[in-house]
Amino acid sequence: xxxxxxxxxxxxxxxxxxxxxxxxxxxxxxxxxxxxxxxxxxxxxxxxxxxxxxxxxxxxxxxxxxxxxxxxxxxxxxxxxxxxxxxxxxxxxxxxxxxxxxxxxxxxxxxxxxxxxxxxxxxxxxxxxxxxxxxxxxxxxxxxxxxxxxxxxxxxxxxxxxxxxxxxxxxxxxxxxxxxxxxxxxxxxxxxxxxxxxxxxxxxxxxxxxxxxxxxxxxxxxxxxxxxxxxxxxxxxxxxxxxxxxxxxxxxxxxxxxxxxxxxxxxxxxxxxxxxxxxxxxxxxxxxxxxxxxxxxxxxxx
Numbered sequence: 001x002x003x004x005x006x007x008x009x010x011x012x013x014x015x016x017x018x019x020x021x022x023x024x025x026x027x028x029x030x031x032x033x034x035x036x037x038x039x040x041x042x043x044x045x046x047x048x049x050x051x052x053x054x055x056x057x058x059x060x061x062x063x064x065x066x067x068x069x070x071x072x073x074x075x076x077x078x079x080x081x082x083x084x085x086x087x088x089x090x091x092x093x094x095x096x097x098x099x100x101x102x103x104x105x106x107x108x109x110x111x112x113x114x115x116x117x118x119x120x121x122x123x124x125x126x127x128x129x130x131x132x133x134x135x136x137x138x139x140x141x142x143x144x145x146x147x148x149x150x151x152x153x154x155x156x157x158x159x160x161x162x163x164x165x166x167x168x169x170x171x172x173x174x175x176x177x178x179x180x181x182x183x184x185x186x187x188x189x190x191x192x193x194x195x196x197x198x199x200x201x202x203x204x205x206x207x208x209x210x211x212x213x214x215x216x217x218x219x220x221x222x223x224x225x226x227x228x229x230x231x232x233x234x235x236x237x238x239x240x241x242x243x244x245x246x247x248x249x250x251x252x253x254x255x256x257x258x259x260x261x262x263x264x265x266x267x268x269x270x271x272x273x274x275x276x277x278x279x280x281x282x283x284x285x286x287x288x289x290x291x292x293x294x295x296x297x298x299x300x301x302x
Contacts, residue, residue, distance in 0.1 A: 008033075008125040010118045014150070016128055017116065020044065021146035027132035031115045033125040039111065040137060046144040047137035048082060048104060049111035053167055055205050057082045060103055061089060063208020068094070083138040090140060101142040108144055110211040112153040119166055156212040163219025164229075167204075167211055170197040171218050171227040181224050190217045197230050 013031055017039065020029060024044035031037055037051030050056055055063070058078050061071065071094050078085055086104075089095045095103065165171070173194055183191065193203050200215035207214065221227045 008128065010116055010125065013125060013128060014116045016130070017146060018150075020130060021046075025130070025132060026134070026136065027130055029128070029130045031125060032127040032129075034123050035114050037111050037115050039108075039115070040141075042137035042141070042143060044146070046108050046112075046146055046149055047141040049108045049115075050082075051111040051114050053114045053201050054107060054110040054211050055208055057104070057107065058085060059205060059208045060107060060210075061085065061094070061208070064094075083140065086138070086140045097140075100140065104142055105144055105149070106210045108149055109152050109156065112149050113156055113212055114167065116150070117153055117157045156216075160212065160215050160219065163216065163222065165200065165215055165219045165222065167201045167215050168199050169218075170199045170230050171222060172197050172230045173226065174228045177225050181226055183221075183224070183226075186213070186217055187221055187224075187226075190214065191221055191226055194227060 017029060020027075020041055021044045025041050026043055027041055029039045029041065031039075035051050035053040037049065037054070039049040040047045058075055062075050064071070070092075071089075074088070074092075075085075086100060090097060090100060160166075171194065173191070189207065190203055193206060200211060200218050203209075203218070204211045204214040218227065222229065
């Protein structure tokens, strides 16, 4: 067991994981703090990872599109045994081995991003601990090169920095200053889930999508003028993961609001009530309230 207590920074986490990769280590690297998480090494390669800010394997499988009703039924109430659900997904043909490995790599990159790359918002590292193991990783998991994952995580961090949004930055719909905006399918899906204030972390958990993808998506929506960062009182930090418990997508995270907030419900009710006709000039852009009513109404129809 290797424990590190001094100079606890994201850069220190990076140096530890690089050192373990160079030594061909097999075991579990645990990072405690905010956020917290683990990375599983197999012969110096990354096999899997989980973090309190990152949607885990079950969340990501729920977010697959298209997705069969059978898969969604299987995932309902599933526990945190990632190896078992990965094996089941392969056996029943929900995913091919390459598709599963690509999905796992996306999760590992997200975890690397929040545990290793310095974050623009306040976070901390309380402890770094590595526990070696003799057993190799399950054969369903990939063998990911540490340097390759690190480069991809750094590239995603650079792109996110251009938008000025962190995974925990809350955004809200805003009045559109232009008559219209063209959105991609991913942007529309994200915008339709913004009721009140929402962060990329909350929406990624709700959608079952990659954290980095959702952060970039919100950044592009902000750049298009559809939403903007908001200042909200900081909520209590998620509880640290107890020693010996494997952190992941289901650990120490705020529960996403699946049922919508009161303002969202009121907006849908207003959208259903008959409204007197209002004169609208051709060049007039829709307001944030109108956008919110349309998005919520369409979501209910779906």
